[in-house]
Amino acid sequence: MSSEKSGILAERPPDHDVFATRRGYNFAMSRQPCDLIVEARWVVPMAPGARLLERAGVAITGTDIAAVATVAALDADYAPARRIVLDSHVLMPGLVNAHGHAAMALLRGVSEDAPLETWLNEHIWPLEARHVSESFVHDGTRLAMAEMIRSGTTCFSDMYFFPETVAAAAREAGLRCQVAFPVIDFANVWSENADAALHRGLRLHDAYRDDARVKVAFGPHAPYSVTREHLEKILMYSEELDANVHIHLHETAAEVAAARTNHGASWIELFERIGLLSPRLQAVHATQLTAAEIDLLARNGVHVVHCPHSNLKLASGICPVGELLAAGVNVALGSDGAASNNSLDLFQEARLASLLAKVTAGDAARLPEIRALEMATLGGARALGLDAVTGSLEAGKSADLVAVDLSAPRFQPVYDPLAQLVHTAAGSAVSHVWVAGRALLVDGALTTIDEQALGERTEYWRARIAPDCNRMARGT
Amino acid sequence: MSSEKSGILAERPPDHDVFATRRGYNFAMSRQPCDLIVEARWVVPMAPGARLLERAGVAITGTDIAAVATVAALDADYAPARRIVLDSHVLMPGLVNAHGHAAMALLRGVSEDAPLETWLNEHIWPLEARHVSESFVHDGTRLAMAEMIRSGTTCFSDMYFFPETVAAAAREAGLRCQVAFPVIDFANVWSENADAALHRGLRLHDAYRDDARVKVAFGPHAPYSVTREHLEKILMYSEELDANVHIHLHETAAEVAAARTNHGASWIELFERIGLLSPRLQAVHATQLTAAEIDLLARNGVHVVHCPHSNLKLASGICPVGELLAAGVNVALGSDGAASNNSLDLFQEARLASLLAKVTAGDAARLPEIRALEMATLGGARALGLDAVTGSLEAGKSADLVAVDLSAPRFQPVYDPLAQLVHTAAGSAVSHVWVAGRALLVDGALTTIDEQALGERTEYWRARIAPDCNRMARGT
Numbered sequence: 001m002s003s004e005k006s007g008i009l010a011e012r013p014p015d016h017d018v019f020a021t022r023r024g025y026n027f028a029m030s031r032q033p034c035d036l037i038v039e040a041r042w043v044v045p046m047a048p049g050a051r052l053l054e055r056a057g058v059a060i061t062g063t064d065i066a067a068v069a070t071v072a073a074l075d076a077d078y079a080p081a082r083r084i085v086l087d088s089h090v091l092m093p094g095l096v097n098a099h100g101h102a103a104m105a106l107l108r109g110v111s112e113d114a115p116l117e118t119w120l121n122e123h124i125w126p127l128e129a130r131h132v133s134e135s136f137v138h139d140g141t142r143l144a145m146a147e148m149i150r151s152g153t154t155c156f157s158d159m160y161f162f163p164e165t166v167a168a169a170a171r172e173a174g175l176r177c178q179v180a181f182p183v184i185d186f187a188n189v190w191s192e193n194a195d196a197a198l199h200r201g202l203r204l205h206d207a208y209r210d211d212a213r214v215k216v217a218f219g220p221h222a223p224y225s226v227t228r229e230h231l232e233k234i235l236m237y238s239e240e241l242d243a244n245v246h247i248h249l250h251e252t253a254a255e256v257a258a259a260r261t262n263h264g265a266s267w268i269e270l271f272e273r274i275g276l277l278s279p280r281l282q283a284v285h286a287t288q289l290t291a292a293e294i295d296l297l298a299r300n301g302v303h304v305v306h307c308p309h310s311n312l313k314l315a316s317g318i319c320p321v322g323e324l325l326a327a328g329v330n331v332a333l334g335s336d337g338a339a340s341n342n343s344l345d346l347f348q349e350a351r352l353a354s355l356l357a358k359v360t361a362g363d364a365a366r367l368p369e370i371r372a373l374e375m376a377t378l379g380g381a382r383a384l385g386l387d388a389v390t391g392s393l394e395a396g397k398s399a400d401l402v403a404v405d406l407s408a409p410r411f412q413p414v415y416d417p418l419a420q421l422v423h424t425a426a427g428s429a430v431s432h433v434w435v436a437g438r439a440l441l442v443d444g445a446l447t448t449i450d451e452q453a454l455g456e457r458t459e460y461w462r463a464r465i466a467p468d469c470n471r472m473a474r475g476t
Numbered sequence: 477m478s479s480e481k482s483g484i485l486a487e488r489p490p491d492h493d494v495f496a497t498r499r500g501y502n503f504a505m506s507r508q509p510c511d512l513i514v515e516a517r518w519v520v521p522m523a524p525g526a527r528l529l530e531r532a533g534v535a536i537t538g539t540d541i542a543a544v545a546t547v548a549a550l551d552a553d554y555a556p557a558r559r560i561v562l563d564s565h566v567l568m569p570g571l572v573n574a575h576g577h578a579a580m581a582l583l584r585g586v587s588e589d590a591p592l593e594t595w596l597n598e599h600i601w602p603l604e605a606r607h608v609s610e611s612f613v614h615d616g617t618r619l620a621m622a623e624m625i626r627s628g629t630t631c632f633s634d635m636y637f638f639p640e641t642v643a644a645a646a647r648e649a650g651l652r653c654q655v656a657f658p659v660i661d662f663a664n665v666w667s668e669n670a671d672a673a674l675h676r677g678l679r680l681h682d683a684y685r686d687d688a689r690v691k692v693a694f695g696p697h698a699p700y701s702v703t704r705e706h707l708e709k710i711l712m713y714s715e716e717l718d719a720n721v722h723i724h725l726h727e728t729a730a731e732v733a734a735a736r737t738n739h740g741a742s743w744i745e746l747f748e749r750i751g752l753l754s755p756r757l758q759a760v761h762a763t764q765l766t767a768a769e770i771d772l773l774a775r776n777g778v779h780v781v782h783c784p785h786s787n788l789k790l791a792s793g794i795c796p797v798g799e800l801l802a803a804g805v806n807v808a809l810g811s812d813g814a815a816s817n818n819s820l821d822l823f824q825e826a827r828l829a830s831l832l833a834k835v836t837a838g839d840a841a842r843l844p845e846i847r848a849l850e851m852a853t854l855g856g857a858r859a860l861g862l863d864a865v866t867g868s869l870e871a872g873k874s875a876d877l878v879a880v881d882l883s884a885p886r887f888q889p890v891y892d893p894l895a896q897l898v899h900t901a902a903g904s905a906v907s908h909v910w911v912a913g914r915a916l917l918v919d920g921a922l923t924t925i926d927e928q929a930l931g932e933r934t935e936y937w938r939a940r941i942a943p944d945c946n947r948m949a950r951g952t
Contacts, residue, residue, distance in 0.1 A: 105888075106889060108888070108889065108891075108895070108896075108900075109890070109891045109892045109895030109896060109899075110891055110892075112844065112845060112892060112894075112895050113834075113840055113841050113842075113844040113845065114840055114841065115839065115840040115841070116840070119840070143885055143888060146885040147885045147886040150884075150885065150886065151886070309831065309899075311835070312831035312832065312834055312835040313831055313834060313840065313899070314834075314840050315834040315835050315837070315838050315839055315840040315842070316835075317835065317838075318835060341899065342895055342896070342899040342900050343886060343899065343900045343901060344886070345886070345901065348901065352828075352831075355785065355788035355789055355828075356788070358589075358788055358789060358790075358791040359787070359788040359791050359792075359793065359794060361791070362791050362793075363591065363791055364589055364590055364591040364592070364595070364789065364790050364791040365589050365590065365591070366589075366791070368588065368589040369588060369589065407931075408626075409581075409619055409622040409623045409626065409927065409930065409934075410623040410626065410627070410819060410820070410821070412581075412584070412619060412931070412934045412938075413582060413584065413934050413935070413937060413938035413941075414585070414938070415584075415585045415586055415938065415941070415942055415945045416585045416586075416588060416945070418588075419584070419585030419588050419818055420584075420585060420818070423585075423789070423817065423818040423819065424584075424818050424819045425819060425821065425824065425901060425903070425904060427901070428901060428904035451885065454885065455883075455888070458885075458888045458889050459889070461889060462888075462889035462890070462891065465889075465891070466891055469891045469892070
């Protein structure tokens with residue numbers, strides 16, 4: 001019953017001949033051809049108003065979804081070239097990981113039990129300065145993508161050095177992504193200053209202008225590490241190019257307190273004055289929010305990206321998701337980098353988001369399963385401006401979908417598959433993943449990433465970085 | 477690199493002949509025979525003061541651990557009849573799940589997003605009254621044990637109807653357990669009243685008096701569902717028999733407020749007056765504690781069982797683990813039943829316990845990994861009075877150990893295996909489990925539970941219970 005061993009339980013031959021014989025020639029003529037029908041025990045479309053379907057499937061033509069319906073209805077309308085039957089699985093839209101630093105997968109576990117300031121200033125930044133290169137980013141991004149595909153993520157947002165490398169790696173692996181190129185005032189491995197970063201980033205944006213799967217956004221690191229002048233430049237360019245702005249915002253109480261001391265206002269209040277609050281803005285973390293700030297975010301259509309594991313692990317705080325949703329703010333989920341999580345499994349973020357919303361409100365009805373799953377799919381797509389393309393299973397959207405095998409004892413029995421998806425570690429039971437109709441995971445095996453080669457590169461980096469970790473642990 | 481597919485990477489032949497030849501006859505004579513050596517990339521003994529070992533292993537003779545040491549040291553001292561080499565694995569003590577209701581695995585997901593009172597009174601109790609039988613408990617306990625073994629639990633505490641059936645099922649499956657027989661004032665499927673429950677429970681205690689793996693304890697449901705008269709009887713018997721008392725205590729604010737209204741004191745204060753606070757008492761949940769109550773628990777050696785997922789999901793509150801540990805209270809971890817979690821994976825409880833301790837204290841250094849793992853192993857063993865037998869890898873203790881395969885991308889690279897065990901869903905990568913030297917999971921396959929037959933029984937119960945769930949969801 002393990003997810004690795006089951007998978008495709010039966011692969012039926014294309015059956016339009018059978019139907020043509022059984023139902024007559026005219027009927028067969030009316031059925032449209034499609035490339036693939038994926039059938040499953042359950043389908044969770046996540047489209048607004050759509051209900052859970054049983055014994056249903058998705059018809060795919062080219063890169064897109066042609067239809068989502070019961071097996072009976074699909075059989076009446078479509079003659080698939082191929083059919084995959086997943087008898088113990090849920091089919092659902094691929095998850096959207098709206099915040100991360102993929103290549104930091106190579107720094108998973110280097111700094112444990114440390115608060116944000118120590119973690120960043122004394123551990124992560126020095127290690128990055130010593131080790132991060134184009135090659136590090138290539139290998140680290142592939143490691144992260146292997147993990148994300150295996151746990152059902154089909155679209156991720158990334159903010160890291162060498163964004164050109166991230167974009168190329170994502171294209172090659174077949175994942176959908178938003179690459180937010182990093183803008184930081186001080187010199188780093190990728191850019192000598194913020195102007196240089198903007199220059200390189202704008203070139204990257206231009207290179208991917210017409211790409212179907214890679215979207216380039218502005219990634220100012222945080223308001224405390226980018227000058228107001230550069231934030232204003234970013235605002236101007238983002239309006240001109242209709243590009244998103246992705247930023248760490250109100251992550252810790254100390255950060256907000258410093259803004260109040262130095263500027264007499266919080267960062268969100270200052271952003272309003274600058275004009276940065278808009279539906280193009282993705283505010284990541286937002287653990288520290290007043291009622292007035294929630295109102296500002298809501299009125300300006302800002303998206304919030306909630307990263308619960310990272311916020312708890314670094315003791316930053318808890319994003320008030322219940323209040324944000326009540327105010328009408330769209331909330332997405334992010335894993336953050338593996339160095340502060342230490343997992344990139346977005347199902348786990350959905351679970352923790354749901355649990356935290358309940359306990360902080362003292363109300364078990366808060367953030368019910370369907371809303372937690374919506375944050376992990378459609379909410380993420382909305383935040384990245386991709387909800388016309390992905391985030392739900394709907395005819396006309398891209399065929400970005402995943403199958404989760406619920407046959408293992410830990411998922412049984414299934415009364416309500418949504419409960420299993422949110423509360424029982426579904427990420428480790430993902431068996432199949434498609435992005436734009438292309439299979440990236442088939443019966444538990446990656447198709448676009450060679451895990452053997454990946455393992456060798458990971459070991460190469462581990463051996464280089466481990467001595468520095470030991471030195472840090474000794475405090476020398 | 478998947479955990480299901482790797483596993484035993486190489487099985488070396490017994491090598492004492494090689495050594496006898498190479499090092500001479502006298503040396504070979506000095507090596508003691510043992511049944512099995514399990515070698516792994518890392519060994520985490522969890523014994524007080526013991527450090528992480530690399531390229532190390534455990535020598536097993538009969539039901540017990542003969543030695544824990546590096547491979548070189550074991551080779552010098554032992555001539556094993558068999559050897560298992562796990563090159564990408566961590567070997568650690570089996571986890572101790574100190575609170576649960578195993579058979580409720582059959583009710584996984586029946587009542588979602590409901591607060592404790594509704595969940596219990598309107599959903600769970602009516603369903604139990606209708607469906608729970610000896611056969612339900614047998615099948616449900618086996619389903620739970622399959623999940624617990626697969627996620628690395630070797631010892632569990634159970635509190636449920638038909639405890640005789642639980643004890644027999646655990647013996648058969650080879651798990652170690654504490655069976656806390658339920659005492660509740662009102663009539664239920666197992667006992668017509670508290671006296672009848674005590675009578676049957678004492679008989680059960682007698683039957684397992686000399687059992688090496690099953691220990692019987694008193695399981696008064698909660699202070700609000702058992703009279704003072706019966707709590708006093710339980711206290712008397714527990715002292716006479718030196719048996720543990722396992723009880724839900726201070727789970728919700730409403731429960732404590734009611735005690736104050738009706739009795740002028742909290743349950744913990746009342747327990748002190750009765751004399752129930754002692755090292756035999758296992759206080760489960762304890763989300764509502766004053767500083768004075770923490771002091772009472774500490775001074776009387778009471779053990780607390782923290783069930784973070786269940787407490788968050790039912791919006792009960794957060795157990796103040798940091799304060800309890802600082803006061804010297806032993807804290808164990810429990811999954812609670814699958815109907816309020818919905819998982820029985822104790823690694824997930826360790827992760828959430830660590831994260832909650834950090835964020836509630838605003839200090840990322842709180843409950844570091846080693847302490848979270850200690851709660852999941854030795855802390856649990858201490859709570860159940862089994863720390864002389866299990867909970868750490870030490871010579872003379874029972875051979876209760878598990879191997880976790882860290883080869884999958886989501887665990888890579890490994891700088892600090894403890895970080896992987898706590899923060900990266902290690903429960904789904906458990907490959908091998910031994911209890912008292914007997915293998916219960918070998919390379920991802922259960923040896924004592926037939927999963928095919930289990931699946932059929934689970935489907936039988938699902939089909940019977942599902943119509944009632946639908947009725948509840950419709951509110952009819």
